Amino acid sequence: AQTVTQSQPEMSVQEAETVTLSCTYDTSESDYYLFWYKQPPSRQMILVIRQEAYKQQNATENRFSVNFQKAAKSFSLKISDSQLGDAAMYFCAYSRIQGAQKLVFGQGTRLTINP
Amino acid sequence: NAGVTQTPKFQVLKTGQSMTLQCAQDMNHEYMSWYRQDPGMGLRLIHYSVGAGITDQGEVPNGYNVSRSTTEDFPLRLLSAAPSQTSVYFCASSPTVWERGYTFGSGTRLTVV
Numbered sequence: 001a002q003t004v005t006q007s008q009p010e011m012s013v014q015e016a017e018t019v020t021l022s023c024t025y026d027t028s029e030s031d032y033y034l035f036w037y038k039q040p041p042s043r044q045m046i047l048v049i050r051q052e053a054y055k056q057q058n059a060t061e062n063r064f065s066v067n068f069q070k071a072a073k074s075f076s077l078k079i080s081d082s083q084l085g086d087a088a089m090y091f092c093a094y095s096r097i098q099g100a101q102k103l104v105f106g107q108g109t110r111l112t113i114n115p
Numbered sequence: 116n117a118g119v120t121q122t123p124k125f126q127v128l129k130t131g132q133s134m135t136l137q138c139a140q141d142m143n144h145e146y147m148s149w150y151r152q153d154p155g156m157g158l159r160l161i162h163y164s165v166g167a168g169i170t171d172q173g174e175v176p177n178g179y180n181v182s183r184s185t186t187e188d189f190p191l192r193l194l195s196a197a198p199s200q201t202s203v204y205f206c207a208s209s210p211t212v213w214e215r216g217y218t219f220g221s222g223t224r225l226t227v228v
Contacts, residue, residue: 009155035216045158045205045219091157101146101165101209102173103217105157 002027004094006106013082014114020067021077021109023092029053031097034068034075039089039108048090051075079111087113117142121206121220128196128227136191136223138206146209147189148217151175151202158205164189196227 160173
């Protein structure tokens with residue numbers, strides 16, 4: 001079974017600085033998707049960024065980028081120029097490509113932004 | 116607004132009571148699923164559906180039942196509520212173009228006393 005591990009329960013960063021959230025996963029599949037979701041205090045789950053395993057290039061979305069290391073099964077999220085609105089729980093998630101599209105989530109990392 | 120609508124947002128049940136959490140989406144998505152969120156455990160899959168009339172179990176299905184009679188609706192039934200089912204429940208939907216990922220509802224906070 002696939003597993004996703006986020007080893008940092010909490011992180012904090014100064015406003016305007018850069019922070020990296022870690023995620024590792026375990027799978028025997030060669031093709032799959034990886035996601036980062038943001039959950040602010042409103043409880044809404046918001047997709048931040050996605051990565052297809054067969055793509056070598058790291059995904060980027062504005063201030064958010066990933067460092068995808070397929071051999072190491074690592075998928076970290078970098079947030080540049082941190083803003084107060086980035087404060088939230090962040091979840092890393094994995095999904096197979098074939099078969100039913102089920103997400104396997106990590107435990108989450110709570111990110112605090114210090115003004 | 117297009118999206119996933121969950122009702123109710125909050126609910127308190129007594130042990131042994133049954134109830135149905137409602138989920139509806141208006142995006143014509145084929146895939147729908149239910150997750151529960153517990154502190155320190157992320158979100159775990161309860162049940163999912165790949166289309167009307169087709170459902171299957173996820174990681175933690177015990178004590179829950181689902182049905183999918185229409186594309187739009189995917190209700191989650193708690194058969195006999197237990198304190199261990201105290202959690203936040205999320206419904207999510209996705210088109211068959213999976214790379215777009217799931218769209219989540221706003222969640223239901225359920226407390227069983």
